[in-house]
Amino acid sequence: MSGALLVLEDGRSYPGDAFGATGETLGEIVFNTGMTGYQETLTDPSYHRQIVVMTAPHIGNTGMNDEDPESTRIWVAGYVVRDPAVRPSNWRSRRSLDDALVAEGIVGISGVDTRAITRHLREQGVMRAGIFSGDALVDEAGRTRRLEDLVARVRSAPPMTGADLAGEVSVDERYTVDPVPGSVAEGAEPLTVVAVDLGIKSMTPHRLAERGVRTHVVPSTATPDEVLGLAPDGVFFSNGPGDPAAATHEIDLLRAVLDRKIPFFGICYGNQLLGRALGFGTYKLVYGHRGINQPVMDRRTGKVEITAHNHGFAVDAPLTGEAVAPHEEGRYGRVVVSHVDLNDDVVEGLACLDLPAFSVQYHPEAAAGPHDAAYLFDRFVELMTASTTEEAGDAASY
Template identity: 40%
Template sequence: MKKVSLYFENGLFLEAKSFGAEGTAVGEIVFNTSLTGYQEIVTDPSYAGQFVTFTMPEIGNVGCNEQDMESKGAHCKGIIVRSYQARPSNFRSEETLAELLEKENVLGITEIDTRFLTKMLRNEGSMMMVASTQIHDESELKKVLENSPRIEEINYIEQVSTKEPYVHTEARYNAQTFEYEKPVTSKKIIALDFGIKRNILNELTHAGMEVTVVPNSMSAAEIISKFKGKEIDGVFLSNGPGDPLILKEEQEKIKKLIDAKVPLFGICLGHQLLSIAHGYDTYKLKFGHHGGNHPVKNTATGTVEITAQNHNYNVPDNIVEVAEVTHMNLFDNTIEGLRYNDSPTMSVQHHPEASPGPHESAYIFTAFREML
């Protein structure tokens, strides 16, 4: 393992060991409390532009495989772990985590106190950092960080969105047969790709929807034409990376879809963009919600669901002026789900496809199909 040097915008300088790719990378550091699913996290496009600190100390134990990829590659700037296991033991393993990171040009950082980093982020909030296997001078790293754009200044969805439309043909993965189920569909939807996860697509098709994934650049006029021509029944707005407030074109597009009464369902970034399109700007949480253990209450049934989460931004409380709150986070009482009053539109902040995590929120996909 090579030496890697880290410099944080609060002035902290640390040294550790590297695995995976080499080089220099700048991004925002967050922490994730999931006990399992490191490959799903690494390949989630919503982490584009970020370093992920794992609170689970042992990472790499089960290796990586194609079936657990949430997208076609890895999108985070790097991962930070207490102890990396270079010799995985699992019958599904096809390559090590280090091999995946090297292939995807993602830094791996280990032999570092992740408890300390997590407490620092809890107390001071998410912050920018730089990590390098090439530069080890503190003043040089500081200069690199100061001259780099912040995550809220970069439109990462242009990097992670699909370039060409495609039809998703898989449904939910069956852990007993180790195969994907074949979908039986009754509705057709378009999924606007802001950084969509594979398992979200699996759950949409499992719930009975034929899904055509399209680039984030598809115009509102083309989508509305397909809806009025009965080529589609609704639109899904996907998860994705970065600050939703800078996505002006997407906001305007969604406003037009709302005015045209196109049925809409948003998850994570899609949830946030729907709020902004209704005139209610999002705000940034201190250190975000990243993990697989967040209790969310369904306000209609009183049921508490344990959810997977990955977001730094949240919708404001006064959105109740135009929408009914359907889900609440029991950690901090932030809004987790909405159904709007003026249009057939629903959204959730958490990830009901829950990979990693339980399946108790998967009914939300069925609710969308029923709304269609």
Template identity: 45%
Template sequence: MTLHKPSQPASGPAEESRAPGRAADEAQEGATGVLVLGDGSVFWGQGVGAEGSAVGELCFNTSMTGYQEILTDPSYAGQIITFTFPHIGNVGVNDEDVETVTPAARGCVLRCPISEPSNWRAAESLERWLDLRGLVGIAGVDTRRITRLIRDGGAPNAVVAHSKAGRFDLEALTAQAQGWPGLEGMDLAKTVSRTQTMTWDGGLWSLGQGYATQGDAWCHVVAVDYGVKHNILRSLAAIGARVTVVPATATAEEILALKPDGVFLSNGPGDPAATGVYAVPTIQGIVASGVPTFGICLGHQMLALSLGAATRKMERGHRGANHPVKDLQTGKVEITSQNHGFVVDEASLPPIAEVTHVSLFDGTNEGFRLTDKPVFSVQHHPEASPGPEDSHYLFHRFADLIRQTMGKRS
């Protein structure tokens, strides 16, 4: 076992090396954090958050704001997030800007050290927030270099480690990164989903008033929780829906017994094909029932699987709040928020699935609707937390489908 103990403070962005077994005097001086990739690449920096180590897939997010929403997005289960925006933590954290109670991300990689918060809404520093939630991070790293590495070579396995004493077993960390199986084939929805059925009654946030409370509901929506973000549930409540949240493992019979006017298939982490083993039969039963159905992200991917289509792992994924998507039905281009590492193979969609949205970055599928059922889905995140609100109309499109179907029943 080779231990490394730097002795002097590091300055500037960390340098990369590719010799995990080298002598201690060659280690980055003063480093208390290290990022080790599966190929043996090593990035030194300053540890932030909790001490310890975490292994996962290394990805990058290009959002300039909303780091707290990103870190609490359940879809980041199994991932270490590299933030391309350099100033992360400068506005602190609070109890309102969270998307789940317990973060599922493995850790984070930052360019600049976390500064003291400067914002009237800040309740505490990001540094303390990370520590209290057991999230390991590293700052002072050349995040542009890491982003290029992921862009050119795909998302690698990695370990991020933090030791205040500056002692690291690089050989063991490299072996840990190399031995991690990766997200392909992983069902992570069960790890972040609620285990009990519950009612959600919170609405959208507004300045000076906080989150609204649920008013009179005109419809009932059942949301299947594969890792649902809070702001999605708030957006459903804001269209006037009484929202019931059910676990990822709920069956079609259990969901339909709740007599929903609409069913929502949520976002979530992991491989859609793995989660689809139990989710696809449920989705097929819901679609066959004729209940209006709306899917986002993982829900979109598994809806495609339920139709006999295929999904595939992307090399680097889409993660950020600046992704242009074209709505083929209106011709409008929306700037969207995205977080996904798998994508629907558009060529595998059946004829009854009409493509409605496409990415203007790489041409991948961003949405479809069924021509014979009140069912549609999108790959991006219209709840805009964080991100632009260009796609928020999709919740109202869902509401319109519900009204039309309720009208036919009356």
């Protein structure tokens, strides 16, 4: 087993063993607190350009299968684990985690103290990092590369702030996911949703299909004419990577949807883009929320949900009372914060009171669980149904 070195931009380094492919990888280092669902994490496009540290110590014991990927490839820039499984043990496994990482060229490291790394990131904040192994640990003369040179290499990587990444993970061509057989009443027409792919996970259109919805998934570059030309009953903005402040095209597209009062639902990145479309700011969290155990309160019902998260940015909106959306002196009317994180009071959802639009900062599709927030897809269907029967009120019935 060859050696590897994890290097942070603040100069800290952690020696370990090469895991997956060998070489060099750079990205923003973040940690995920989920104890299960590593395959969904690896294939989540929201992790594009990020090195993921798994806080659970033992990773890989269920291998990799052909049913659980959330996209067509592994998106993480690098992978950090403490104790990888020697061999997978699950009847659905088709290959080991290590083999999957090697096949897709994902550089990783194992045998490091992931708890110490996580504590450091919680105290100092997420930062750029690099994993170096194999030939990447030696210079042209065959000598071991100096730590200061590796730190300089890490600092040359672009930061996540200001990064416009949705176009790098989005589909190139539109595709359609039809309703699940039996989910549409006999003789009825299915509702139609246009889902803008900012890094969409495959389970999202499936959750809509379960509810009798036909979903047209379109690229992030789609124009208002292209979206409206599909005659949607509703528009959906997905999760995705990058800084929402840089997504000017997607924000303009969303405003075109809001101007026409088409029912809108956004999740994760889509929540941040709704916030910016309404005129609120966004900001970078110190270390973000990534995992499947975040407690969030739905203020409409008072219910506390355990939810799946993957975000490093958040919306800056008033936590109490109604606010008038700042864009163009209240063009979009009143807005409330509909959901809030109980760990740190981060805004976890928005609901427009004068438009049929709402969003949440987390993942209600939650392929790896939990499923507490699945009702949000029902809420979206109810909103579209009310709109098509000209009975639409506000988005969340506040």
